[in-house]
Amino acid sequence: MTVRRANEHLPFGEKRDPRFFGQDILSVKQFDRQDLETIFAVGHEMRGMVERVGTFDLLKGKVLTNLFYEPSTRTSSSFVAAIERLGGSVIQINNVTYSSVSKGESLRDTVRTLESYSDAIVLRHPEQGSAAEAAKAASKPVINAGDGPGEHPTQALLDAYTIVEEMGNLDGLTVTMLGDLKYGRTVHSLARLLTLFDMKVNYVSPESLRMPTELVAEVDDAGIPQIETTDLESVLPETDVLYVTRIQKERFGSETEYDAVKDSYVITNESMSTAKDNMVVMHPLPRVGEIAEEFDADPRAAYFRQMEYGMYVRMALLALVLGRA
Ligand code: NCD
Numbered sequence: 001m002t003v004r005r006a007n008e009h010l011p012f013g014e015k016r017d018p019r020f021f022g023q024d025i026l027s028v029k030q031f032d033r034q035d036l037e038t039i040f041a042v043g044h045e046m047r048g049m050v051e052r053v054g055t056f057d058l059l060k061g062k063v064l065t066n067l068f069y070e071p072s073t074r075t076s077s078s079f080v081a082a083i084e085r086l087g088g089s090v091i092q093i094n095n096v097t098y099s100s101v102s103k104g105e106s107l108r109d110t111v112r113t114l115e116s117y118s119d120a121i122v123l124r125h126p127e128q129g130s131a132a133e134a135a136k137a138a139s140k141p142v143i144n145a146g147d148g149p150g151e152h153p154t155q156a157l158l159d160a161y162t163i164v165e166e167m168g169n170l171d172g173l174t175v176t177m178l179g180d181l182k183y184g185r186t187v188h189s190l191a192r193l194l195t196l197f198d199m200k201v202n203y204v205s206p207e208s209l210r211m212p213t214e215l216v217a218e219v220d221d222a223g224i225p226q227i228e229t230t231d232l233e234s235v236l237p238e239t240d241v242l243y244v245t246r247i248q249k250e251r252f253g254s255e256t257e258y259d260a261v262k263d264s265y266v267i268t269n270e271s272m273s274t275a276k277d278n279m280v281v282m283h284p285l286p287r288v289g290e291i292a293e294e295f296d297a298d299p300r301a302a303y304f305r306q307m308e309y310g311m312y313v314r315m316a317l318l319a320l321v322l323g324r325a
Contacts, residue, residue, distance in 0.1 A: 020320035024135040025143045028153045028193040036196065040161050042316035042325045043309070050085060050312070057087035058324050063118040067110070068094040068145070069101070069125045070250075074285060074307055075145045075155070079122050082314040088322075091118055108137035115140040119322055123147075126250075141321050149183040149251055154317060155284055156189035158310040163241055165309060166280045166302050170194070174238050176202040178265055179245035179290060181211040183252075186284040187245055191215055195222035202227045202235040206261045209247070232265055236275050242267075244283045244290055267291040269298065282306050 019035055031039075049056055064083040068076050076094055083090050091114065093099055101110060107125065111134045114121055123134050124145040131144035131151075146152045163170055175194060177187045181203050191211065194201060201224055203211045210228060219226055229235060236242070244267060252258040267281065267290065280302040283291060287303075295301055319325035 015325060016323040017320060017325065020317075020325075021323040022141055023321060024131075024141050025153055025317065025321065026131050026135060027144070027151050028156050028189045030153075031157075031193070031196070033196045036157070036160060036193075039157055039313065039316050039320065040164060042319060043161055043312040046312040046315040046319070047309075050315075055085045055087060058319055059083060059086035059088035059322055062086075062088035062120075062318075062322050063091060064088060064318065065091045065114040065118040065121045066093065066145075067096075067114060067121055067123050069096050069123075070146065072124055072145070074310065075122075075124065075152075078307070078311045078314050079145070079318075081311050082318055085311075086315055086318060088119075088318075107134055111138045111142070120318070143317070143321070146185055149185055149188070149248070151189045151192075152185040152284075153189050153193075154314060155186045155310075156193045157317070158306065158313040159186070159190050159243070159282060159284070160193055161313050162282060162302060162306040162309045163280075166305070167240060170197040170199065172198060173240040174200040174202065174235075175241040175243060176204060176232075176235050176239040177211075177243045177245070178204045178232060180209045180247045180261075181205045181245070182209040183248035184245040187211070187243065188215055190243065191219055195219055195224050200225045200227075202229065202239065204229055204232045204235060204265070206230060206264045209261060232271070233274065236272075239275060240279050242275070242279065242281045244281060244287070246283075246286060246288050246290060249288075263289065265290060267295055269294050272298065272300070275300070 066076055066079055080090050107130060111121060115138045120141040122143045122145045123131050126148045128148040128150035131142055131147045135142040144151060144153055167173060181187050207230060247262050249258050279300055281300050283303040285303060
């Protein structure tokens with residue numbers, strides 16, 4: 001019997017990193033610092049290639065399914081852009097009322113169907129744990145693009161990549177998360193991911209929308225100093241990254257509950273006057289009033305650059321998961 005090396009007999013350009021190849025991406029908990037270094041390095045190469053040639057055939061012949069049970073602009077279209085810039089193609093299902101889901105098909109059956117036509121499935125679904133459930137049913141990789149208030153791991157990866165690109169590194173920074181920390185899945189994933197670095201984290205939210213206690217405990221176990229407050233002004237001057245989030249209206253039980261907290265914090269030129277010059281304001285978007293448009297012209301406003309970084313990170317993830325990075 002001959003023992004084959006992992007990359008033997010693969011076509012030119014196929015390189016399989018076992019940490020990523022064929023793997024699901026369900027939670028940021030699955031990554032370590034080295035994984036992030038790899039993703040960011042590949043993301044950086046993707047950026048260079050997009051700037052030089054626009055599209056290239058790294059994933060030619062690969063088909064991605066984008067299965068979205070909840071609204072999405074950026075996540076969905078950046079995955080489409082990512083696979084297409086790499087020469088692959090996409091099956092896009094973003095209005096499940098027109099698919100067999102409206103006939104009562106289970107998530108498991110829908111996923112089994114779509115994986116027989118494609119090489120990986122990107123899934124957004126309103127229920128926490130849905131991506132893990134889909135991954136159990138599927139034999140192809142499932143990428144969690146948001147499972148209700150659970151996690152949004154690819155967003156956290158692009159957020160961390162944005163911080164590195166904008167601030168030069170991740171260690172030694174103070175990150176302040178603002179807004180809906182209870183239901184916001186992006187901050188759940190980001191807080192977990194930041195535990196890999198030497199960070200300080202502040203959580204600023206209305207009392208009723210605090211970061212879940214189990215998440216605070218997890219971050220605490222990792223030895224990361226955390227402060228919880230309702231007062232943005234008290235932590236803004238020391239903040240290197242202000243991560244603003246939308247109040248997640250769709251997760252509230254009633255309109256009255258939402259109305260009570262909806263305009264709790266609004267970032268304006270004036271409110272940012274006590275912040276450092278060398279800091280950034282991020283937001284996963286969409287915003288619905290929590291950052292005034294007047295602030296967009298401020299060089300510290302990084303949220304539009306953050307979207308662009310997202311495409312490079314998703315290109316990197318697809319290339320790694322599909323085995324050609
Ligand atoms: C976020 C999401 O869907 O969780 N959006 C995104 O993916 N960029 C944030 C939000 O909807 O508030």
